[in-house]
Amino acid sequence: MSVSALPAVAVPAHVPAALAPASPRMAKAARNRRERWAVVSTAVAVAMMPMAIPRGPQNLAPADLFIGIAVTACFVWAVASRWRCRFPFALAMCVFMAAGAIAAFVGPVPSGGVVAILQDFELLVWCWALVNIASSPQRLRTLLATWAYSSIVWTALLLVGLATTTHFLTGQTDAEGSRTSLTFFDPNYSASYYFISIMVIWASRTPRRRGVRVLAYTMLVVALVSTGSNSGMLSLLLGTGLAATLGVYRRRGEAAALAMACFALVGGFFVVSNLSLQTIQEQAHGSPYPVIRDGLGRSGASVAERSKVLHESIKLFWQEGPLGEGPTSTKVRLQRGMAPYVKEAHDDYFAAVMERGVIGGIGLMLLIGGLIVYASPLITGRLKPGFREVLVHPNAIIGALAGTLVAQAVYELLHVRHVWVLYAIVAAVYLWGRE
Numbered sequence: 001m002s003v004s005a006l007p008a009v010a011v012p013a014h015v016p017a018a019l020a021p022a023s024p025r026m027a028k029a030a031r032n033r034r035e036r037w038a039v040v041s042t043a044v045a046v047a048m049m050p051m052a053i054p055r056g057p058q059n060l061a062p063a064d065l066f067i068g069i070a071v072t073a074c075f076v077w078a079v080a081s082r083w084r085c086r087f088p089f090a091l092a093m094c095v096f097m098a099a100g101a102i103a104a105f106v107g108p109v110p111s112g113g114v115v116a117i118l119q120d121f122e123l124l125v126w127c128w129a130l131v132n133i134a135s136s137p138q139r140l141r142t143l144l145a146t147w148a149y150s151s152i153v154w155t156a157l158l159l160v161g162l163a164t165t166t167h168f169l170t171g172q173t174d175a176e177g178s179r180t181s182l183t184f185f186d187p188n189y190s191a192s193y194y195f196i197s198i199m200v201i202w203a204s205r206t207p208r209r210r211g212v213r214v215l216a217y218t219m220l221v222v223a224l225v226s227t228g229s230n231s232g233m234l235s236l237l238l239g240t241g242l243a244a245t246l247g248v249y250r251r252r253g254e255a256a257a258l259a260m261a262c263f264a265l266v267g268g269f270f271v272v273s274n275l276s277l278q279t280i281q282e283q284a285h286g287s288p289y290p291v292i293r294d295g296l297g298r299s300g301a302s303v304a305e306r307s308k309v310l311h312e313s314i315k316l317f318w319q320e321g322p323l324g325e326g327p328t329s330t331k332v333r334l335q336r337g338m339a340p341y342v343k344e345a346h347d348d349y350f351a352a353v354m355e356r357g358v359i360g361g362i363g364l365m366l367l368i369g370g371l372i373v374y375a376s377p378l379i380t381g382r383l384k385p386g387f388r389e390v391l392v393h394p395n396a397i398i399g400a401l402a403g404t405l406v407a408q409a410v411y412e413l414l415h416v417r418h419v420w421v422l423y424a425i426v427a428a429v430y431l432w433g434r435e
Helices: 024-047 062-080 090-106 110-133 137-164 187-204 210-226 230-252 254-274 277-285 296-320 330-336 348-374 376-380 385-390 395-407 417-433
Strands: none
Touching: 024 062, 024 110, 024 137, 062 110, 090 110, 090 348, 110 137, 110 417, 137 187, 137 210, 137 385, 137 417, 187 210, 187 230, 187 395, 187 417, 210 230, 230 254, 230 395, 330 348, 348 376, 348 395, 348 417, 376 395, 376 417, 385 417, 395 417
16 A cells, blocks of 8 residues: 555544644744744854853853853754754863862862862853854854854943943953953953954954954954953964964965965064063053053063962972862962962963863863864865855964964963853864865
């Protein structure tokens, strides 16, 4: 008997409509609604990333509420549509979190260690939600465009705050002087956001009009300078230089890219050899302009502080063993050892080893290794046609990643929300968009 000859199954009149088999059209409409809600909620969470104040208990912020809604919506969409989810960085972060748990159990601040591990897990789940929702070019375009346009709006609010001396918008405090932080509560986090936003606009060519993009770049650079963040400026210089070199490589080939890199190295060597950094720092320290005085003018003192913390931390590491004593324990341990300079670690790489031990360092290296592997299609530009149209300049994402990894060597950015969005973009393109 053929399938067409089978009798139709009629739904009895007394069966409720909710129990009746849904038509394919209704099922498709329900799937579309769940997908749309997941995309919209995730886009809103991306737009609200700077909302880090007011700070609640355990460093929770308004941005975490939007992230929780987005993760829930993505989970419902994935389950209902039977989506085959991908979980990048799972091994690396499991090792990293396990190292933190082991160290926190024997350390002086177990509660702080637990909070840090929960933050690790939240950011990892947030990354997974972004990776899976960005599995199509259209959804990735939505997320990138949301980041680009929302960063312009946030920057405009900062500039309005500077023009009207509204400290709620600028985030300026007595402790930081003239340095701005917007709603990030930390100028260096704010600078990292502006830098990555510049690269996202470059990569996605959003907004479409060149004049509007140039205006957006100008606003973001002004905002970054207003933070007085030396790590942010370093990221901008290195990230744009690398992205430009890779752009030449994609368009002109290896010889042209090598020539550009050599020219940049020779020019940099000439500048460094003929300028005294110490003299520049001293002149900046005495500058009548607060943004110069609180930015470049404090770079010498900042380097000295980090050197002292690093020196004291190395002594603690050799004295107390290779397993560490838990996240956020550096300051407490330095106080306990009566160190002459007591402060938390300012380096993601050394902090991982110092606080989570050798196992934590291995976990962080696995994470960085995964990022390097995932970044390979962005370097070569070998993307599927849909993704190629979304990421017009994929080399800019490489610049953003490189600049961020360098900044993590002088400041702790591993628990910053927008950094994990960047990681998710890199992983999503590798998993779904490579040719």
